[in-house]
Amino acid sequence: MTVYEAELVVDRREFAADGVLALTLRHPLGEDLPAWEPGAHVDVVLGPELERQYSLCGDPADRSVWRIAVLREPDGRGGSAHVHEQLGQGDKVRVRGPRNHFRLESAPRYRFIAGGIGITPILPMLAAAEAAGAEWTLLYGGRTRNSIAFTGELGRYGDRVTVAPQDETGLLDLASVLDDIPDGTLVYCCGPGPLLDAVEERCPAERLRVERFSPKAQQVGESSEFEVELAQSGRTVTVAPDVSVLDAVRAAGVEVLFSCTEGTCGTCETDVLEGTPDHRDSVLTDEERESGETMMICVSRCRGGRLVLDL
Numbered sequence: 001m002t003v004y005e006a007e008l009v010v011d012r013r014e015f016a017a018d019g020v021l022a023l024t025l026r027h028p029l030g031e032d033l034p035a036w037e038p039g040a041h042v043d044v045v046l047g048p049e050l051e052r053q054y055s056l057c058g059d060p061a062d063r064s065v066w067r068i069a070v071l072r073e074p075d076g077r078g079g080s081a082h083v084h085e086q087l088g089q090g091d092k093v094r095v096r097g098p099r100n101h102f103r104l105e106s107a108p109r110y111r112f113i114a115g116g117i118g119i120t121p122i123l124p125m126l127a128a129a130e131a132a133g134a135e136w137t138l139l140y141g142g143r144t145r146n147s148i149a150f151t152g153e154l155g156r157y158g159d160r161v162t163v164a165p166q167d168e169t170g171l172l173d174l175a176s177v178l179d180d181i182p183d184g185t186l187v188y189c190c191g192p193g194p195l196l197d198a199v200e201e202r203c204p205a206e207r208l209r210v211e212r213f214s215p216k217a218q219q220v221g222e223s224s225e226f227e228v229e230l231a232q233s234g235r236t237v238t239v240a241p242d243v244s245v246l247d248a249v250r251a252a253g254v255e256v257l258f259s260c261t262e263g264t265c266g267t268c269e270t271d272v273l274e275g276t277p278d279h280r281d282s283v284l285t286d287e288e289r290e291s292g293e294t295m296m297i298c299v300s301r302c303r304g305g306r307l308v309l310d311l
Ligand code: FES
Pocket: 257, 258, 259, 260, 261, 262, 263, 264, 265, 266, 267, 268, 269, 281, 283, 296, 297, 298, 299
């Protein structure tokens, strides 16, 4: 599958809240950008070893621009600082995607829960849920009122949106939205890991859809050596215990797409033709893991001695 990749121009930069910079990106020749659906994200290539994923948070019907929003993270690994300090209006930046592992499935009712910058994929979902005539609410938390982005845009939804600054109201009242939810309700949640963990504890997995920005803490077994047969190239590589499938495959000279290398973005998702993956990513649902049809080769490994991958 070919993924769109282009140098886009930073069209507009504006602060959507304290520390949250919203950028719109357009094609330098004014060409339409690829279509996307709520929940999609793009890879933004900020430097040779600096690539980050940002959710598209604009209007999917407007193909002339993509909008992303970036929270400045003082203790981050450099991606957000680069965007805030070095990506100016009119600058070009390489962007790849869009890709979507957080699709809005059709449902009569939704409960949306967002923490901080986790509002970005949720924002276009609200418009889609509204257009579909679904019944929905949003519970949206942040550190302080000034740090909560896009409150102006959310104003049009009235009391379906509850904004909860932590310094005023404490931690999000998850019970108020998750206890006794009617049949047919889907819960969509995006935000910091502890919020997602708390929501996962309260909400049955079959009703819950989450997107993580950082890897989920999970118990993993020991890593041992195994073989990977690459069906398209007819080669077999050995994956040592301390090497990822991704690195082993690349070392063998096979080109594969990847971005985060920590199992959160879904870029390296690869079809599994034979064998059972040992899933260690933070993208696939329980059902998708169970099916064993695909795996994230940057972190996941093998149950048993051999996998056959569609590479
Ligand atoms: S590169 Fe992001 S999930 Fe593998």
